[in-house]
Amino acid sequence: MTNFLLLPIILPFLTAILLMFAPKNIIYQRTLTMIGLIITTGCSLALIQIVHTSGIQVVTFGNWPAPFGISMVADMVAVLLITTSVIITLFTVVYSFKSIGIAREKFFYYPGVLLMLTGVNGAFMTGDIFNLFVFFEVLLMASYLLSVIGGEKKQLRESMKYILVNVVSSALFVITVALLYSVVGTLNMADISVKIAEINQPGIITTIGILFLVVFGLKAAIFPLFFWLPSSYAAPPVPVLALFGALLTKVGVYAIMRTYTLFFVHDIGYTHMILLVLSVLTILAGCIGALSTFNVKNIIIYNIVIAVGVILFGVAQMNDTSMIGAMYYLVHDMLIKAALFFLVGIMIFLTGTENLRKMGGMMRSYPSLAWTYLIAAFGLAGIPPLSGFIGKMLIVKGGFEADHIWSSIWILLSSLVVLLSVIRIFIYGFWGEEKRLVAVEKRQGYWRLYIPATILVAITVFYGVGAEWIMPYMRDAADVLLNPSVYTDAVLKE
Amino acid sequence: MEVLMAFVIGFLFMAAVYLILSKSILRIIIGTGLLSHGAHLLILTMGGLTNDAPPVLAEGAKNMADPLPQALILTAIVISFGVTAFFLVLAYRAYQELGTDNIDELRGKLKDD
Numbered sequence: 072m073t074n075f076l077l078l079p080i081i082l083p084f085l086t087a088i089l090l091m092f093a094p095k096n097i098i099y100q101r102t103l104t105m106i107g108l109i110i111t112t113g114c115s116l117a118l119i120q121i122v123h124t125s126g127i128q129v130v131t132f133g134n135w136p137a138p139f140g141i142s143m144v145a146d147m148v149a150v151l152l153i154t155t156s157v158i159i160t161l162f163t164v165v166y167s168f169k170s171i172g173i174a175r176e177k178f179f180y181y182p183g184v185l186l187m188l189t190g191v192n193g194a195f196m197t198g199d200i201f202n203l204f205v206f207f208e209v210l211l212m213a214s215y216l217l218s219v220i221g222g223e224k225k226q227l228r229e230s231m232k233y234i235l236v237n238v239v240s241s242a243l244f245v246i247t248v249a250l251l252y253s254v255v256g257t258l259n260m261a262d263i264s265v266k267i268a269e270i271n272q273p274g275i276i277t278t279i280g281i282l283f284l285v286v287f288g289l290k291a292a293i294f295p296l297f298f299w300l301p302s303s304y305a306a307p308p309v310p311v312l313a314l315f316g317a318l319l320t321k322v323g324v325y326a327i328m329r330t331y332t333l334f335f336v337h338d339i340g341y342t343h344m345i346l347l348v349l350s351v352l353t354i355l356a357g358c359i360g361a362l363s364t365f366n367v368k369n370i371i372i373y374n375i376v377i378a379v380g381v382i383l384f385g386v387a388q389m390n391d392t393s394m395i396g397a398m399y400y401l402v403h404d405m406l407i408k409a410a411l412f413f414l415v416g417i418m419i420f421l422t423g424t425e426n427l428r429k430m431g432g433m434m435r436s437y438p439s440l441a442w443t444y445l446i447a448a449f450g451l452a453g454i455p456p457l458s459g460f461i462g463k464m465l466i467v468k469g470g471f472e473a474d475h476i477w478s479s480i481w482i483l484l485s486s487l488v489v490l491l492s493v494i495r496i497f498i499y500g501f502w503g504e505e506k507r508l509v510a511v512e513k514r515q516g517y518w519r520l521y522i523p524a525t526i527l528v529a530i531t532v533f534y535g536v537g538a539e540w541i542m543p544y545m546r547d548a549a550d551v552l553l554n555p556s557v558y559t560d561a562v563l564k565e
Numbered sequence: 566m567e568v569l570m571a572f573v574i575g576f577l578f579m580a581a582v583y584l585i586l587s588k589s590i591l592r593i594i595i596g597t598g599l600l601s602h603g604a605h606l607l608i609l610t611m612g613g614l615t616n617d618a619p620p621v622l623a624e625g626a627k628n629m630a631d632p633l634p635q636a637l638i639l640t641a642i643v644i645s646f647g648v649t650a651f652f653l654v655l656a657y658r659a660y661q662e663l664g665t666d667n668i669d670e671l672r673g674k675l676k677d678d
Contacts, residue, residue, distance in 0.1 A: 215651055231590070231652075231671070235593060242600045245605075250607075
């Protein structure tokens with residue numbers, strides 16, 4: 072049973088392989104994907120309980136002693152993010168049944184989704200810096216497929232840019248790992264942490280830390296490196312967009328969190344101040360973008376950028392309160408972004424346009440959709456009983472504790488801009504005179520999109536209301552992040 | 566030896582950056598090829614360049630070259646090979662559909678947007 076923690080990686084991978092044998096049989100594809108994902112969800116929920124009761128789980132492949140083999144480390148940070156990713160993928164698959172289209176389903180759509188999940192889960196769980204690179208490539212390769220599948224002109228154009236940016240950032244990742252290896256002489260993350268503590272982080276390690284920030288910042292879309300994100304996320308169809316928006320940038324955020332709490336903790340005044348400044352600028356850039364557009368997809372896409380900034384602001388404080396807040400907000404943001412993309416996708420499905428100015432008055436025909444959207448929008452902005460509140464409150468509180476007064480106020484102000492940007496969709500789309508809707512026969516089966524979206528919104532509401540119940544898990548996660556020795560002792564226990 | 570390699574790798578990066586900033590998509594892909602060459606050579610150099618025996622046990626040599634960077638490079642080579650193959654086919658498809666290989670003409674809005 073020590074290998075139990077590998078199941079969230081292995082199960083999607085095996086399912087993807089089995090799916091490749093009968094790509095044209097849609098019933099086989101759909102049922103097998105659902106079975107695989109439901110079992111994976113069960114396993115990852117069980118894994119949370121195991122990690123909560125009996126501490127960090129570690130497996131080093133091939134019975135090699137810890138720094139020499141590849142370690143897989145299931146700490147609370149990793150298992151929480153894995154569970155969230157699996158749940159989001161499950162709902163995205165249900166949503167895809169109606170929205171992605173038969174042609175794409177017959178062309179390895181579900182294997183693509185599952186392989187991306189494999190890469191995401193592997194990246195969350197790995198304890199080896201080069202293995203992290205490999206899992207990044209697994210998820211990126213699957214995301215290239217998903218972004219171009221269907222082959223529309225727009226997708227071809229945008230995925231070329233997306234691939235180019237990621238090829239460059241992967242090369243930078245390899246270079247950075249090479250430099251780090253030449254300084255510390257090891258690849259195991261726990262061992263790297265110990266070695267850096269022994270040499271007390273000389274200048275070269277700080278340089279490597281900034282290089283890591285550039286590499287992961289390209290994946291996570293932080294301020295000067297987010298330029299690729301809006302157009303390349305707007306190109307693929309909605310379920311793919313929901314997967315990308317919920318999972319891909321968050322892997323980059325997780326990698327920054329991990330390296331900046333485990334490796335580069337001896338010169339916080341420099342590295343974390345840069346992280347702080349960049350996160351504030353990221354929020355500014357996202358706010359400007361979210362207000363600049365009337366395309367419903369793009370409004371939510373720019374909100375991804377804002378959320379990345381908020382989470383990294385929490386990480387940059389390096390105190391208990393804000394780290395719990397960052398973890399809480401990270402999980403919240405993954406769930407709420409997927410839900411919002413689903414809902415916006417339904418609006419596009421019903422009206423046949425992405426332009427907010429051409430929508431209007433959908434409240435009359437679809438009141439339940441309108442109220443669900445309003446709850447999700449309030450959740451995103453952080454209205455108290457809902458899920459966005461506690462995370463952001465703790466982050467801001469941590470900011471005040473660390474004496475970063477103005478930037479914390481800036482976080483609060485950004486919430487107003489977030490609220491304005493999403494409420495604009497509500498006002499333009501649902502209020503006013505009824506404008507265009509597509510023909511009735513094309514709107515058939517709308518509930519098949521509405522149900523997964525609503526359940527996901529319900530989960531986020533529960534996540535906000537049940538904060539008391541979830542908080543112990545978040546505290547465990549923040550504990551691992553703030554005390555590198557907990558992590559390194561668990562991995563290097565021999 | 567490492568200094569010489571550093572200059573060579575630096576030159577490769579310089580050429581790669583120059584090519585990636587050009588307008589033709591094929592030049593960009595050649596640039597990514599040079600970039601990955603530079604990265605792989607950098608791993609090799611950073612592992613240390615010595616006159617030791619190749620890392621094979623059968624020869625009975627006392628000092629062997631560091632085997633770890635070689636495994637890393639092997640992994641990185643196949644990954645960049647896969648990505649480059651995908652990128653080349655994508656560039657071919659994009660040329661067929663969009664009728665241009667000029668990155669400048671891929672800006673702005675398409676007719677079907």
